[in-house]
Amino acid sequence: MFAATVILWNWNISGPVEIARSSDQHQRASIYAKSLRTRIVIAAAVFPLMTLLVWLIAHEGFRIDAVTMAWATALTGFSPAWYGIGAGNPRILAIYDTVPRFLAAVISAPLIVASGQVWLYGVISLLTTTGSLMAFQRRFGEAGSWLPRNPLAVVREIVPSTGVAAISFSGSAYASSPVPIATATVPSANATAGFSSADNIYRLGLFSIVAVGNTFQGWTLEPGASNPRRRHLTAVCAHLLLGALGAGFLTALGPWVSGLIFGDALRADTLTSFYYGLSFFFLSSSTPLIRNILIPERRQRTVLIWTGVSAVCGIVLMVAAGLSGNVPGIALGMAVSEAVLLLGLMMPALALLPAKARTAKREG
Known part of the structure; x- marks a missing residue:
């Protein structure tokens, strides 16, 4: 969950503000594309570290379960829920955030009961979440903006928002x-x-x-x-x-x-x-x-x-x-x-x- 908070960076706080103040769909797509670029760069650093920590902390025999669950949870940092909040559109939260999690639970539950393999939920959750992100990108994002072409330029975009991100981190840790x-x-x-x-x-x-x-x-x-x-x-x-x-x-x-x-x-x-x-x-x-x-x-x-x-x-x-x-x-x-x-x-x-x-x- 802390990894998800880091990946989300400042977008759960400042993102809805920027979307709410912009009524133009192209401008909103540009804002979302920027958020996607910054979160991909942050995730590239966070996911390996998180995976290593989870692998070391988890008990023997449960490491695959722990890692897949950690990946599925951390991936929620890419959730477009903040976009729906700023746009005043609850359907976005339902379709692209809640439904994928619900589907993952519904699909994986009988499989886990039948096989006893808990890691199936993590894998299925990764697939449903990734699918919803791809669908959201096609509907609301900019074409061809999945991967940051210049990571250093993206880092320069990340630095000015450190103060807002710190508010989110400190609040999450203190709570x-x-x-x-x-x-x-x-x-x-x-x-x-x-x-x-x-x-x-x-x-x-x-x-x-x-x-x-x-x-x-x-x-x-x-x-x-x-x-x-x-x-x-x-x-x-x-x-x-x-x-x-x-x-x-x-x-x-x-x-x-x-x-x-x-x-x-x-x-x-x-x-x-x-x-x-x-x-x-x-x-x-x-x-x-x-x-x-x-x-x-x-x-x-x-x-x-x-x-x-x-x-x-x-x-x-x-x-x-x-x-x-x-x-x-x-x-x-x-x-x-x-x-x-x-x-x-x-x-x-x-x-x-x-x-x-x-x-x-x-x-x-």
């Missing part, structure tokens, strides 16, 4: 840190069992933030919108409402749902669920500020700085809580981190809204 920190700092495995369950429920809920963010991003950045300020505020309010509902759900039903899914022995406690609910609220609230306002206005440095500050604060608090045996405090550290990020980005983001409104008024 997965609570459970490893709890495992490393709390001696008792029983004490962290319920914590892991709460973390899993929380991560399932994050898909709703992604879905709402995808829904509003193309709409808020649509060229020629009569009142962009109102659209941005609508998106912010929607994320605030989602955050409040998610926080309430995690607090009130998190322990019951975790017990239902993972069993009573792994049931999450109410306090940990409450702190994860706070994290959900703050994360949902900051999402439209980053995706719809700051990144489109090229304020990547601001986002990166506050992401780093919040991550440092969160890790320090989580490690301190774990070393003191305060397992719910680890979730609190994550909540504080998300709150710091929201507070740090709120003023810069909201300060840009009047400028958008004045621009729209002048154009009208």
Whole structure:
């Protein structure tokens, strides 16, 4: 998954912005071709390293399974889902991203049951994903733009987007840190069992933030919108409402749902669920500020700085809580981190809204 994040580079953040701001199909094809060139160059470096690491880490007898699964997962870094988000076209996500994965599961399941060979899923997933990418290229891409003709020129295209990519990397790495920190700092495995369950429920809920963010991003950045300020505020309010509902759900039903899914022995406690609910609220609230306002206005440095500050604060608090045996405090550290990020980005983001409104008024 981290390899997929590296291959995707900055396109999941800046890609939808560029597509949403371009209504010309030829320009969109050029943007996609650029993304494809950069990701192919990055993948040429990432895939061999990833394969070596997986081969060394995997247990004897499972290396082929691990490598094929790693390749299939890393290949999702080439997903054109961000293009569909920017274009406001959910059919692209369904046809070229979801359907290939579904087909891979449907085709490979009976074969695995019959043969006992798990690597079949990885191979079939590689084939279905590659087929969908080829179909997308023919439909939306530029002709003859699969391979970069000048890798050095592509590297020069990659370097300016390092800041946005760093935001994606740091966010991905930090988001997965609570459970490893709890495992490393709390001696008792029983004490962290319920914590892991709460973390899993929380991560399932994050898909709703992604879905709402995808829904509003193309709409808020649509060229020629009569009142962009109102659209941005609508998106912010929607994320605030989602955050409040998610926080309430995690607090009130998190322990019951975790017990239902993972069993009573792994049931999450109410306090940990409450702190994860706070994290959900703050994360949902900051999402439209980053995706719809700051990144489109090229304020990547601001986002990166506050992401780093919040991550440092969160890790320090989580490690301190774990070393003191305060397992719910680890979730609190994550909540504080998300709150710091929201507070740090709120003023810069909201300060840009009047400028958008004045621009729209002048154009009208």
